[in-house]
Amino acid sequence: MAGTYRLAALALFSLLMVQPAFADAAPWNWSNYTGTTTWDVTAIEDEGGCGGGVYTYDYSGVIIQFRGGSAVMGDTGHASVGGTFVSPNILHIDSRTVADPPGSSDLSAYDVFFTADCTAFATRYTWDYSGPYQECSGSTRLNGVNSAGCPKPPEPLIPPPPPPSTQLVDGMISSARVDLDRALGLRELMETQQAFVFQHMNDPAYATSVARANIQIANAREELKTLDPKVEAAYAAILVRDPNNFNANWDMAQFKKSEGQIPDFVRYVNNALSDGKTAATKRNDLRHYVAGQMKTADVPTPETSPFVRQAGIDGDAVQRVYGYDIAKQKENKENEGLNLFLFFTSGSLAERAVRQ
Amino acid sequence: MTDNMGRTVVACMLAALVLAGCCNIIPTPNPAPAACSDAACFIAAANNCEDMNVTLSGNVATFAYTSSQNCVFTKTLVSVDSNETLEMKDFLTGKSMTCAYQKGSFNPGLVTSLVDGMENCTGGLKDALGELLVFT
Numbered sequence: 001m002a003g004t005y006r007l008a009a010l011a012l013f014s015l016l017m018v019q020p021a022f023a024d025a026a027p028w029n030w031s032n033y034t035g036t037t038t039w040d041v042t043a044i045e046d047e048g049g050c051g052g053g054v055y056t057y058d059y060s061g062v063i064i065q066f067r068g069g070s071a072v073m074g075d076t077g078h079a080s081v082g083g084t085f086v087s088p089n090i091l092h093i094d095s096r097t098v099a100d101p102p103g104s105s106d107l108s109a110y111d112v113f114f115t116a117d118c119t120a121f122a123t124r125y126t127w128d129y130s131g132p133y134q135e136c137s138g139s140t141r142l143n144g145v146n147s148a149g150c151p152k153p154p155e156p157l158i159p160p161p162p163p164p165s166t167q168l169v170d171g172m173i174s175s176a177r178v179d180l181d182r183a184l185g186l187r188e189l190m191e192t193q194q195a196f197v198f199q200h201m202n203d204p205a206y207a208t209s210v211a212r213a214n215i216q217i218a219n220a221r222e223e224l225k226t227l228d229p230k231v232e233a234a235y236a237a238i239l240v241r242d243p244n245n246f247n248a249n250w251d252m253a254q255f256k257k258s259e260g261q262i263p264d265f266v267r268y269v270n271n272a273l274s275d276g277k278t279a280a281t282k283r284n285d286l287r288h289y290v291a292g293q294m295k296t297a298d299v300p301t302p303e304t305s306p307f308v309r310q311a312g313i314d315g316d317a318v319q320r321v322y323g324y325d326i327a328k329q330k331e332n333k334e335n336e337g338l339n340l341f342l343f344f345t346s347g348s349l350a351e352r353a354v355r356q
Numbered sequence: 357m358t359d360n361m362g363r364t365v366v367a368c369m370l371a372a373l374v375l376a377g378c379c380n381i382i383p384t385p386n387p388a389p390a391a392c393s394d395a396a397c398f399i400a401a402a403n404n405c406e407d408m409n410v411t412l413s414g415n416v417a418t419f420a421y422t423s424s425q426n427c428v429f430t431k432t433l434v435s436v437d438s439n440e441t442l443e444m445k446d447f448l449t450g451k452s453m454t455c456a457y458q459k460g461s462f463n464p465g466l467v468t469s470l471v472d473g474m475e476n477c478t479g480g481l482k483d484a485l486g487e488l489l490v491f492t
Contacts, residue, residue, distance in 0.1 A: 080366050101478055102452070102454060102480075102481060130390065132454065188478070192478050193457075195428065195478055198426050198456045199426055199428040199454070200426075202426060235368055269364070283490065289487075290487045290488070290491075293487065294443045294446075294447045295443060295446075296443040299488075299491050300440075300488070301442075302492055304441075305440060306416045307414075307416045307417060307436055307437065307444060307470075307488075308488050308491065308492055309492070311471060311485060311489055312489070312492025313492055314471050314472060315470075315471050317472070318471060318472050321475050322475055336492075337492055338490055340409050340471075340484050340486075341487065343475060344474055344475050344485070344489060345482065345486030345487070346478075346483060346486075353487070
């Protein structure tokens with residue numbers, strides 16, 4: 001009998017002391033994931049309200065950065081944007097205004113629905129366009145596919161070894177570019193809207209649109225008060241680690257130009273282009289980008305196009321841009337085209353063209 | 357002729373003279389500025405922030421230029437030379453850019469050059485020209 005009681009006590013003790021074989025694991029979903037994924041996205045733009053038709057655009061390699069509870073989606077026609085998960089696989093994007101040259105568009109809020117097997121997402125939003133020649137409304141439908149499926153399980157509790165410094169800097173740049181793109185977009189929106197205001201401010205038929213444009217300009221200016229220092233600090237931290245990093249210098253050049261800080265813009269351009277090997281690679285990236293824009297195998301050259309030849313002649317003749325003497329910038333003939341591109345084009349275009 | 361009739365005649369003559377003089381001082385509306393047919397005329401009008409538009413054909417393309425009383429300039433590429441490829445035509449035709457400026461400080465290069473001055477403009481034409489500059 002005593003033995004039986006001892007055995008029962010031992011069994012009870014064992015039951016009490018047994019640790020669970022596993023803890024209840026939180027089910028995996030996009031809202032608790034941290035990492036970057038790549039998607040192929042089809043955008044279907046309904047421009048019937050604007051006198052156009054229904055157009056389909058394909059975007060490959062669109063990056064979505066997941067940040068455990070929020071995410072930033074890459075550009076699919078209306079600039080990159082961040083949102084917050086409202087449920088495990090539904091990402092909410094607030095309404096916003098984006099530059100849509102020659103005007104701007106007010107985008108509705110929308111929810112992005114991700115499938116549980118991680119292979120697709122879908123969403124739809126409406127937009128109201130306002131420009132110098134028309135105001136109209138339409139909608140955009142986005143369908144994304146990801147053949148990689150669900151990402152790997154979370155990292156183990158044992159901290160991984162520190163990443164190589166280049167990976168760390170690349171990650172910092174990738175993160176800083178979210179705010180940079182927002183700042184560049186806001187400034188370009190302000191430029192477009194200001195030109196619209198100048199053009200129509202004395203026309204009573206445009207009074208409502210002009211008032212709206214002025215509000216958008218004021219809102220953008222307010223947001224930039226906190227965004228600009230954030231961008232500045234992020235890139236300062238990067239350049240402390242890697243002062244000659246091509247991408248960081250290129251990005252800061254666009255940022256400084258957008259602020260009207262031309263001497264600083266030139267300094268960062270020169271830093272970037274001092275890396276001749278990377279400059280040559282970026283020139284090639286631009287080549288592919290422009291050829292893609294033109295839907296042609298290769299870009300036109302002065303030898304093949306009278307127009308490009310004349311643009312080169314006229315570019316050579318330009319002495320000052322933004323009031324800055326660019327003679328020195330054109331001394332390096334190999335980078336002259338890149339320099340002119342950087343001086344003349346918008347910052348967001350310069351960013352899009354090199355992020356291939 | 358009696359004195360009364362004489363006075364009447366004189367009064368009528370004076371009235372006629374006055375009326376003739378009035379007709380000469382009735383203000384007439386300022387005539388509308390003459391339309392421009394060349395770059396120099398348009399540049400002068402734009403510099404003065406006048407409502408003006410003109411289409412000019414150059415060596416490599418035809419552009420439409422407009423200026424307004426609000427000192428806003430618009431440049432639109434209407435067509436490129438027939439020697440260009442179809443892709444260049446599709447890439448450039450119809451693109452425009454808009455530039456605000458101060459009265460008296462219009463940059464003539466915006467008309468006489470493909471690229472001069474465009475850093476102060478916004479629009480698809482500016483981006484397209486900037487992209488082509490890389491390969492010049």
